[in-house]
Amino acid sequence: MRHRLKDVAERAGVSVKTVSNVVNGYVHVRPDTRARVEEAIAELNYRPNLSARHLRKGRTGVIALAVPELDIPYFAELARYVVTAAADFGWTVLIDQTGGGREQERVVASGITDHLIDGLIFSPLALTAEDLAGLDGTPMVLLGERVDHGPADRVVIDNVGAAREITGHLIGLGRRRIAAIGSQRTDEGASARLRLAGYGDALRAAGLDYDEALVAPASAWHRADGAAAMRGLLTSGVRPDAVFCFNDTLALGALRALHEAGLRVPEDVAVVGFDDIEDGRFSIPTLSTVAPDKAQIARLAVELLANRLDGDRAAPARELSAPYRLELRESTQTP
Amino acid sequence: MRHRLKDVAERAGVSVKTVSNVVNGYVHVRPDTRARVEEAIAELNYRPNLSARHLRKGRTGVIALAVPELDIPYFAELARYVVTAAADFGWTVLIDQTGGGREQERVVASGITDHLIDGLIFSPLALTAEDLAGLDGTPMVLLGERVDHGPADRVVIDNVGAAREITGHLIGLGRRRIAAIGSQRTDEGASARLRLAGYGDALRAAGLDYDEALVAPASAWHRADGAAAMRGLLTSGVRPDAVFCFNDTLALGALRALHEAGLRVPEDVAVVGFDDIEDGRFSIPTLSTVAPDKAQIARLAVELLANRLDGDRAAPARELSAPYRLELRESTQTP
Structure with a gap:
């Protein structure tokens, strides 16, 4: 009794x-006539050809990476690894760019358009545990520390x-x-808070003062933000002899400003x-960085979702x- | 007669x-019990809660950018513009990364999982017009010159x-x-052929010889490929005094090799x-480039699809x- 074109035609x-x-x-x-046909489509819940295998479980065979x-x-680099890892499970991965806004993140967390997708691997910026509590549960794996207290499976570094x-x-x-x-x-965002905490820990362990004037905020983490923050530090008179940027694009902007x-x-x-993005392996100078194991993050997330x-x-x-490792390159090492 | 949980329960x-x-x-x-329920789900074609508005037309409200x-x-930059342009039509955009392989591109062109999506904006590398001819027609807008002879709407520069x-x-x-x-x-890929043709045209117009030895192939267009090709040109003895790279990531690799x-x-x-990617506005030196109007490409594609x-x-x-324009920066201009 799965409905076909014929059933819709008879009804209309x-x-x-x-x-x-x-x-x-x-x-x-x-x-x-069009109105009558559209009515019949809605009444019969007619959908063309969803693959029978996934349909048996009420599934689409598609997951989203948000x-x-x-x-x-x-x-973008993480997306490539998730596509590769998901292929082992026969999943198609579609990627949703949320913009990091809370409302768009809520839409994604509720299954995009009401259960269009079977599951979700989600790196949220604004979403809260309360937002997730109200949802009826698209299976979800969270990446990063934004949402904690265990509302969903999670992969962190x-x-x-x-x-x-x-x-x-x-x-x-x-x-x-050190700025x-x-x-x-x-x-x-949670990454900034944790990376700042680690920075402070290292200073304290070495007996160095934590100096607020050496810490530059950046509400977005693009190259332009890194360049602007670096220019600000240089003109403020704090005279840094090193700078830890909380991602590579900030650092590439800082290199340009220097x-x-x-x-x-x-x-x-x-x-x-x-982050260890490809850009930093070719920049002038090449960039020392923390390299999270992106392939492993993707694999763990896909397995948790499965x-x-x-x-x-x-x-x-x-x-x-x-895991992660340090990649030390020209930006901290004189040849 | 749109089926609900209750109908599945009764049937099973x-x-x-x-x-x-x-x-x-x-x-x-x-x-x-599980097997019986799954059977009933399949027979009734039960799908939870697709939004009524889209359902009336048999639609999901989701388009894909492949x-x-x-x-x-x-x-990645183009994707941001497509998401923005599609929002005006109330569409969610999911992004499919094909890898440029012909088989994966065929899957995408057939609507991903059998009409999961309403339509597709598609930048193919390997797909042919013959591949498209056999499909039952997910509405599609093609980007670029790979597939011509008009099987689908298209946006080009x-x-x-x-x-x-x-x-x-x-x-x-x-x-x-000039290499x-x-x-x-x-x-x-078609872009390489067209950009090489324009390069040849310009040389001829200036009375310069087209020298095969100055043309370096690159089957992928990442930074590593650009660096390798540039190193090859430098060691081959052809002594170029300029180089036109067919995209910015190749050029950033070439800058590194130089x-x-x-x-x-x-x-x-x-x-x-x-391409005028953001990277080239912050590289050392900044990169002169062709800037296609990505916002306009996205807008035209979304409107054609609508x-x-x-x-x-x-x-x-x-x-x-x-349209496009030239962005001239430090890599061709001494300060």
């Missing part, structure tokens, strides 16, 4: 050809530890006036980023941690 | 709660003219040994790219052209 009292014309949007259908911004290369290590690397070079670029208000100011990297100011889809959806949420 | 001879448990994947359902690679920043102009800019600087990086076999070889840009070798969805799907395909 028209020919199969007419239904086909309406479904395919041809204009030469009388408005009242990220704030694809033009932050970290997310040790942001505090990674930030502490990369700051420690700068201290190990003998730098003492940070990318701090944010708590409602803007170049324009006639300062040498790393001789005058050493620079580090976070387990959730085929297993007990009411089971307690799980949290898995992916 | 179980409680609504049991159907809900199956749909939500809870494990504490007996296998034979691109070869999101980590080519041009496509004048690649030949743009390549001629940017090469002419290099000739105007007095450069005479090209990014040529491809005809089955690898830096490593101790050559100055633009004094020793002037460099231009194509017209096709609501209009006559059998009407002849339309082709629209978006």
